[in-house]
Amino acid sequence: MSTSVIDSKLNKEAFKLAGIEMKFFIPMTIVVVGAMYMGALPKGMLGAFPLLMIMGAILNEIGNRTPIVKDYFGGGPIVAIFGAAAFISYGVIPESTAAIITSFMKGEGFLNFYIAALITGSILGMSRDLLIKASLRYLPVIVGGVACAILLTGVMGSVLGYGFTQAVFYIAVPIMGGGMGAGAVPLAQIFGDAMQKDPAELLSLMVPAVALGNAVAIVMGGLLNKLGKKRSELSGEGKLLKGAEVEVETEEEFIPLTAEVLGKGLLFATSFFIFGSVLAKFIALHPYALMILSVAAAKALGVIPREYEQCAAQWFGFIMKNFTPALLVGIGVAYTSLDAVISAFTPTYLILILTTLIGAVVGCAVVGHLFGFYAIEGAITAGLCMANMGGTGDVAVLSAANRMSLMPFAQISSRIGGAFMLILTTFLIRVFL
Template sequence: MEKFKLIGLEMKYFIPITIILIVAIILGKLPPGMLGAFPLMMIIGAVLDYIGNKTPLVKDYLGGGPIVIIFVSAALLYFNILPAKEVKIITDFMISQRFLDFYIAALIVGSILGMNRKLLIKAAVGYLPVILGGVLVSLLLTGVVGALLGYGFKKAIFYIAIPIMGGGMGAGAVPLSQIFGQALNKEPSELLSVMVPAVALGNALAIVSAGLLDRIGKKYKNLSGEGKLLKVQDDSMCQQKELSVPTYNELGIGLIIATTFFILGNILSKFIPIHSYALMIISVAIAKILGIINDYYEECCAKWFNFIMKNFTAALLVGIGVAYTNLGEVISSFTPIYLLLVATTVVGAIIGTAIVGHLAGFYVVEASITAGLCMANMGGTGDVAVMSACHRMELMPFSQISSRIGGAFMLLLTSLLINLL
């Protein structure tokens, strides 16, 4: 049997590393900056990720590891378990040293450039309108219900509906909190404390809804393609190139291209009143569609994204829990109205994608699952859970469009809406 490992390390290495970190914390010798933050966040993240992915109900309905990492990390701060010096090291690394931006740049640039070009173009023409239908109905329905219940039209849309439909945690709620914080002159941590529970609950409801839609499709055969999305299927939309094992040089190329696109977004935001994240997304999408970047360099960016996602996602979530999540505000946000608005968001996504999908020649059940529920879940992990619940893993490429392109679209849409409203 393969030896038990965490972050690729056997226990005979993982445990001594953990002991050294604990001793450094006790003696006050954990170095500041990434030198201390990286190992501390990676070790905490690895342990909590394993626990979350093995805990019943949590792993099946609440997103597993990511949710546990965020909330337990926030609890370490809330209950003063993590010393103040280590809290400052993590917070400075996330905010002052901008590890969060570094991660988001790799994620956005790599995920878009790593997609099949035909898939991206076809998605823009045929699939994105279905996503848009789900987003519009979801936002409007949640806003109206929020207004009727006294929660507030704008507050329901921006604090609940948009985070849920935003593509998960790292690609959705976190960059959204940055966009909101800049526009509203509020701390991102304050905004995230409201958004994070919505994303978690929306993910759980999306998984349950996937199972229900599968049953509806079995009962009403005309509504389901039994795993086939389009009534006139184009197999080229499902073709995705396999990436080879990355070399050191390729990872370096991916790093410089991803960070340069981030800088380009900052430059453009000087002249265009839209958040730099949104401008970065537009720039990358244009470069991809027009074929400006050589296929080899696109693959380098995709490999860099995969490297960052594989090794640093758990660490990033620890940082989000410590630096951006106020557990007291999270607890106070759980009210019957809040839960109802989360449910309204997911139901609105199902209704909107069902209507537009039917008009666009999609099967209703499959359109609602891929373009609706895969927008409302927690990105990659949520996609797997949703597709497993409805037994439609063959539609994973479309769920990835929703999580990647749909999530990027939500950042762009939010950047525009927040300036208008």
């Protein structure tokens, strides 16, 4: 065997973080972390980006390898957020560095930059036919689950003395919001603007609910699978619609990833974000909600050539792959108070989280039955996949439920359902506040 072949195999087996071999990653980490403690870390994105990416890669890897945490609590994303928050609470990260990261996340708009790519790319990247079909038949089931979860949690919150509004806004809505990046984070921004409160304070209340909601959703997926085996009339054994085969559209092959494609996607994403901000000057809705509506309308009407839609989707894929762990560390530093998180863990809080998941399951099962869906499959896809932590949560829930064939519908819940929650929240705020 030639030396080049042996070297090639060794390179493939080399352990990597952020896609980089340790012989390069470790020296870069030493330089960046050393600069942080020496007070030599540059301000702005030049200092924040490498530090967040390095910390994110390390904490994400730890979370994805930690038993129980990786299977039930979201793995890497949870460790990235809480690990970074702990670093701040215990003084591991100097105050000067925390200020640089906080400014990058808030003042310099990294969070909005990520959300713009997320919303534009995830919606434009979907099949137009699937989006329209989902709106006509699948979305009412999601709405039924969300309504039941919110109402039941609010009533339970009143009974337990937690408060109807507080239970809805801080527990039910974040859990049903589609995870961290697409759910809790923008929700905290929306709530903060409406309540004149610091989004960091609100996010500290939401993060535990999202994490525990994800764990409960996975467990419930397994329990619903067992229920389906005992009550066969409730289960389609992986088939969603009664009397018909599940119609699943295969994902089309995206255009090749090039620097020009990413540039086009960046421009579409940021332009849609600005358009939402402009509309907010005339319409009393949050810019995120207006951005979602405008992207969905453009997609449904087919006004954007498929080439450009794919550019936006490729840009989102690039951002999600490379910057998600970094974003989560930034959330932990700039938006998460560990003291507030710890104080939130009370018996009442845990009961309300469980109530939210039960409400989602019951609501989707009942409404799904009315729309011709099997109760078990409707509850899993439109209910539990709304309450988990996005893509990784979808995989975990469907694996536990032994229904991986329903992934396209789970993705609708995570993508469109999460966007729907942001829009719904703006209306709930006007009703209750």
